Amino acid sequence: MEMYAFIHYSMNTYTDQEWGFGNEDLKLFNPSDLDCRQWARVCKQAGMKGIIFTAKHHCGFCMWPSKYTEYSVKNTPWKDGKGDVVKELADACREEGLKFAVYLSPWDRNHPDYGKPEYITYFRNQLRELLTQYGDIFEVWFDGANGGDGWYGGANEVRRIDGRTYYEWAETFKMIRELQPNAVIWNDGGDRGDLRWVGTEAGNVGETNWSLMPSEGDTPYHMLHFGVENGDVWCPGETNTSIRPGWFYHETENEHVKSLSKLMDTYYKSVGRNSTLLLNFPIAPNGRIHSNDSLRGIAFKKMIDHIFKKNIVKEVKAPKLTSGSYIINFNKPTSFNRFLAEENIALGQRVKKFTLEALVDGQWRSLKDALVDNGDGLTTIGYRRIICFPTVKATKLRFSITDTKAEPIIKKLGVYLAPELTADIQDSGEKKSSGLHIFFSSPTQMMIDWDQEQTFTTFRYLPPQGTKDGLITHYTLWASTDWSHWTKLASGEFSNIVNNPIWQTIKFPATKARIIKFDADRLAEGSRMGYGDIDIHPKRK
Numbered sequence: 001m002e003m004y005a006f007i008h009y010s011m012n013t014y015t016d017q018e019w020g021f022g023n024e025d026l027k028l029f030n031p032s033d034l035d036c037r038q039w040a041r042v043c044k045q046a047g048m049k050g051i052i053f054t055a056k057h058h059c060g061f062c063m064w065p066s067k068y069t070e071y072s073v074k075n076t077p078w079k080d081g082k083g084d085v086v087k088e089l090a091d092a093c094r095e096e097g098l099k100f101a102v103y104l105s106p107w108d109r110n111h112p113d114y115g116k117p118e119y120i121t122y123f124r125n126q127l128r129e130l131l132t133q134y135g136d137i138f139e140v141w142f143d144g145a146n147g148g149d150g151w152y153g154g155a156n157e158v159r160r161i162d163g164r165t166y167y168e169w170a171e172t173f174k175m176i177r178e179l180q181p182n183a184v185i186w187n188d189g190g191d192r193g194d195l196r197w198v199g200t201e202a203g204n205v206g207e208t209n210w211s212l213m214p215s216e217g218d219t220p221y222h223m224l225h226f227g228v229e230n231g232d233v234w235c236p237g238e239t240n241t242s243i244r245p246g247w248f249y250h251e252t253e254n255e256h257v258k259s260l261s262k263l264m265d266t267y268y269k270s271v272g273r274n275s276t277l278l279l280n281f282p283i284a285p286n287g288r289i290h291s292n293d294s295l296r297g298i299a300f301k302k303m304i305d306h307i308f309k310k311n312i313v314k315e316v317k318a319p320k321l322t323s324g325s326y327i328i329n330f331n332k333p334t335s336f337n338r339f340l341a342e343e344n345i346a347l348g349q350r351v352k353k354f355t356l357e358a359l360v361d362g363q364w365r366s367l368k369d370a371l372v373d374n375g376d377g378l379t380t381i382g383y384r385r386i387i388c389f390p391t392v393k394a395t396k397l398r399f400s401i402t403d404t405k406a407e408p409i410i411k412k413l414g415v416y417l418a419p420e421l422t423a424d425i426q427d428s429g430e431k432k433s434s435g436l437h438i439f440f441s442s443p444t445q446m447m448i449d450w451d452q453e454q455t456f457t458t459f460r461y462l463p464p465q466g467t468k469d470g471l472i473t474h475y476t477l478w479a480s481t482d483w484s485h486w487t488k489l490a491s492g493e494f495s496n497i498v499n500n501p502i503w504q505t506i507k508f509p510a511t512k513a514r515i516i517k518f519d520a521d522r523l524a525e526g527s528r529m530g531y532g533d534i535d536i537h538p539k540r541k
Contacts, residue, residue, distance in 0.1 A: 306337065
């Protein structure tokens, strides 16, 4: 399987949040046109082979009528409490020939027993419902976000747990194996699951990506992102990212759906690096996938089909390479810019290093992966490896395996010519502010000054990209008209910002001010606050 879909839909859809606190009003959930068949059709047309659905996110709201909690669809206005989103989607997937899977957040910011032993019984009871009432499940997904502040039945407090021991994963895994023996388990803590997170939600895995991990011990970022060459368990990477900046629907992101160029870059850095791609489609408040998302997803699939439909060298069969080189001869000078190789992973991942050379005008030219910053990127192969490089016109291509763990068994080779892609929507996924007078009064305090008073309702922060240094995780926002008297507008935490460094939105009552003060109360790393961009919205007249 190459690609499958995430569907994020919950109370967050109606509160414009990414992480709900657990006390959101059940009356908010009442979609006017919920259509799971539309979700399934869109995902299938976008090339997804299955759908993983957020049956319960961190807020604890259950998208099925769980008998173990009142905080579920059974107590909402939607269908007078008779609805079951999980069932409707499971049925829709079967109708469209898609596999179905569930996401159940281990963290529950609503439940009064979270952090206590009693909660584990509740968690497993809910999991049992999902694994016994909705047919075959191909994957069970457990998020790695665990513990922190929450409503917790009205306690309104912070609860910390040890993610490695609290959930007693071994017993939970045993239950899953018994109830859904064909399901694979995604897990990010404690006992090792069948699949691993790749350490980021940006949509890329390491250019070296082993499908192996150690069976025991912690898994720091470099293990998650690159795998472990001499690991003793098979645990492939699963690259998860969203088609929008956020995981849940936000109207402000309607014009920031990722461009076709960005999606293809993600494809090459996930599927093209021995990983599956898990692409998220958020559901809009009306209960459907927004047209901007569906059209972009379908265009993505069409582009993949277009690029890989014609293998320039159809006669290349699975060559048995033990040493030396394999030379592909073209009948005439031929243009190409993509190279594909696949190992027979049923017999393991064996190739450690290879080279590519093109014979151009009688001279051999070395090729490298243009999507890699350091080195040539020609390392592991695994299930599938796609190398991208500027178009060359050559008469021969030489593929040489130079280092292996065992005798290499190559299943497929391919050579393709892809069209040059430019962003099909200018600055898609990005927004740059203009004309803001920004300066720093200290390493952790930003000041923004206007020449005259304005009335504001929204402050947006884009963290620095590609680094945790200076990334703000906790903040306080102030406003003033005279530099002397300050009004506190908001304070809090940017949830999940380290893993998903997207635009963060702070909303507050309309406030007249000339100066905004933005305090970095806590940084992910470093001692000086950083930012990619700042955007402030005045009140609409």
